[in-house]
Amino acid sequence: MESLGKLIRLLRKERKMSQEQLAKQFGMSRATISGIENNTLSEIGLRKVEAILNGFGFELTAVPRQSTRPTLDTLKKVNFHG
Template sequence: MSFDEIGQTIRNARKSRKLTQRSLGAQLGMSRATISGIENGTVGEIGIRKMLTLCAALGIELVAQKKTRRPTLQQLMQEQSDA
């Protein structure tokens, strides 16, 4: 999962709870700019504890998994022709 996808998941969870970036940030002791940066994938660096706290507040979890190998162009073309 990319930083952009993580940010989108966080944004969707926040909006589903009808929270603004400012209100969520205040609840967690983070700035609105930090929440925005996480959601947009532009935050320079964020600690794992902050990320876990953010996820817990939104009812989502951060999961680590074994990295999979990206498919080759041939595999992608084959999948498309099979569809």
């Protein structure tokens, strides 16, 4: 979530909006916007983050992480012994 908070701050500042203005636009408190941007909220609803990103013309998506360790399928394809 830390990178989302940084992105939201960047987008807000690019549009010369205050945290208060952004909060008002989405029916949230300024403290909530601050918490999202600074990654200090213990829990944040994805709907809130999604609403803000959608408002800036972005879409929230999930992508698989790249594993630091190879999978069995990857190891089979490499063919270490051949």
